[in-house]
Amino acid sequence: MQSHLLSIIYLIGSVSFIMGMKMMGNAKTARKGNLVGAAGMTLAIVGTIVLHEGEVSPVIYGLILLAILIGTIVGWMTAKKVQMTKMPELVSIFNGMGGACAALISLIEFNHTKHTTHIMEVVEHIIPSDGIAPGTFFCILAGLIIGSISFSGSIIAFLKLNGTLDKPVRLPKYNIINTIFLIAIVAFAAYLFKVETPTLVYALFAMSLLYGVMFVLPIGGADMPVVISLLNSFTGVAAAFGGFLYGNYVMLTGGILVGSAGTLLTIVMCEAMNRPLFNVIFGAFGGGAASAEGTSEKGTIKDISVADTATLMNYSKRVVIVPGYGLAVAQAQHVIHELEMILEERGVEVKYAIHPVAGRMPGHMNVLLAESNVDYGKLVEMDDINPEFPNTDVVLVVGANDVVNPAAKTDPSSPIYGMPILDVENAKHIIINKRSMNAGYAGIDNLLFYNPKNSMLFGDAKKVLTELVAELKTM
């Protein structure tokens, strides 16, 4: 009886995941959709614990509840407290936790199957046979490999996003090494089918973890959103293998749903950056930093003062602001809104040009500006704003670099060649606010800085913009 009830609960859970995801695809219903998914998840978790059949020692119940309690408190606090700029890192870390969870399940089940006959009870309802089904082993090992890769890969992605690992690390011929290594992992897993040495599974675990590191390390920081999205779908697949293992439909639905939706999302993101997924993984970014050095005749860089910027903007008709991640890092999204309002008061038309990958993820910049109450209608997407640049008097680029780098169009040797950019060079004046002359996130030089129409406004975004607002007020 209880197990039937549990099946129905899993069915409700599965449907809520599908409905939730569907609702999240529409701005109006998105928040509700997330809650629908969360409700389904809660139901599935509570059902799994409460409706379990068979004797379970109270110690185990205690441990489960303790783990859930700690996880809930820590997860909740972290998710609530972390600044929105750090959000991509957070998604990456949470994704890694899910991957690790899948890997640990496999580790435990592997030991169970090797040491005891416990697994037979477990798989009985999937494949009621007398031996250990090969399918079971396959699921355990696949879950272990994919989960581990997702875990260590996510940790590296996290470290890259928060700047600890800021340069791509590449072994010579890393593509070939990685491919061979992956084949070795698969071969080793196949070997584990045969041997009876449980300890070897830890070797497979270690190898998979190492592969995750090697997989993400060579990929440039600018491609991290794509990597996170990909690892996200990996974890989904790992969860689905767990679902196979236990014949558990809610895990299957959740896992496969995220696996396929995540893969599609990854491809869509790649399209937004005009970078085929293959290039992201196998590194057309390769040797990026070196190739940009070659272009010599750069010209000179002009400085501009805050006072001159204020004057220029005050007498403009149309101003476009190009916000980048630097703006978010400097926590300047509120000041920029203030700047926008004061300019609007003076009759200057102000818009924001949002590159699809502005910030660290698609849509990240929209979230950040929405946080500081910027009117949604003022956020203009790249394809709509590009034709407007020739009629724009001043473009103010704050903390963005790669998304306005003309090398994406003109220099085939550039690592970002082919990425659609904001055509700011068509505007009458360009003002770029930067802290220093350091290269952007992709680690490449920007010829826009040397454009005769361009002036550099050096300084911390928040400080400079605050000064700019103060200056405008006196005019």
Next chain:
Amino acid sequence: MENIQSILADPKQVDHIVQMIYFVILAIFVGIEVIGGVPSILHTPLMSGANAIHGVVIVGAIYVMLNSDPENYVSLALGFLAVLLGTLNVVGGFVVTDRMLEMFKKK
């Protein structure tokens, strides 16, 4: 490999496997359908929401714990860790997604 043969010899098991394959294929298409035509500004929240949903792997972790031998300390420790990490994935994932989407709602 005699295992595989024994499974294939049993029509019930073959049926079960085929059913599973049906399920997987349909679920894959549902996943693709669900994402189709989503505006790019929603990509980040959607990725984050999907991230929370694969946290369903925690159900497997709880299952492992419930079936663990209370004397097998390695198993218990790993299981405890798995449930903890799974919870982090689920709770953190949903809460951070909600925070993101809250901002979209203001307007």
